[in-house]
Amino acid sequence: MKIRTKNFNLEATLDSAQVFGFVKNEEGLPKYTGILKGVNLTLWQEGPVLNVSTEEKSIKKHIETYFDLKRDLSQEYAVLEREEKLRESFEKFKGLRIIRQDSWEAIACFIISANNNFKRIQNIWHQLSENLSRKNSCFPSFDEVAASSEKELRDLGLGYRAPYLFKTAQGVKENPECLNQIRKSDYEEAKRLLVQFPGIGPKVADCVLLYGFQKYEAFPVDVWILRIMRKLYFGNRKVSEKRVLEYAQKRWGSCAGYVQQYVFHGGRMGVL
DNA sequence: CTCCAGGTCCAGA
């Protein structure tokens, strides 16, 4: 199946650590293998065309939703074009989009991401999917994680995050409505609700809000963002994460989340 | 062996 796109960069989108279930295989043209709505698929891009290794009709709409291909980015691009310090990242990775991923998967994955590295987060993603999910290689639901145990999670490589994920899964299972509560709340309120779960602090909450709940004021400040923001906007002063967050939201408002993704990816790729 | 990875939690100023 072929999907015609505008302003879309598959590689930048899937390489910028928003999701952890896709595996990249580079043999010339990079291809990504993963699962979406229970359908296994491989994705690769040729110019504006996004190729999908399935002819299943229903998957097209899911892909357009997942990558948010219909979203008009003119506001974000207007902001980024004005941002001289980010010019190289914007030019190089234009088309990078914020993925709309499953809310629970985002919660779980970013609890796991804390003080961890990309490769290991990917491994754990697959461990959880293979061992806890009934459906073949899908990421496990909160019910399925809650039906596991701290010990099992520890054995799958979660380390000290095992109780965090387990207790949070139990909490969501007890009150699944909380996900809708978060969805309909504004950014501040939604964040207040999220950080009540164990393992979710301000940074993880911002990731979850941005990738899992489409709250675009969210601006996750991790070690990369902190380093680059200090360098570009604070003359290398040792400002706190909180100061950086406030600065970004004041400067970029509802585009902060998108700007963050270009800062993060540009920083990791070494162009900033 | 030491250091680090998309931080959080807890204790003590």
Added chain:
DNA sequence: TCTGGACATGGA
């Protein structure tokens, strides 16, 4: 409110 250290695990 703000800072310092502990915390599993695996790779460099």
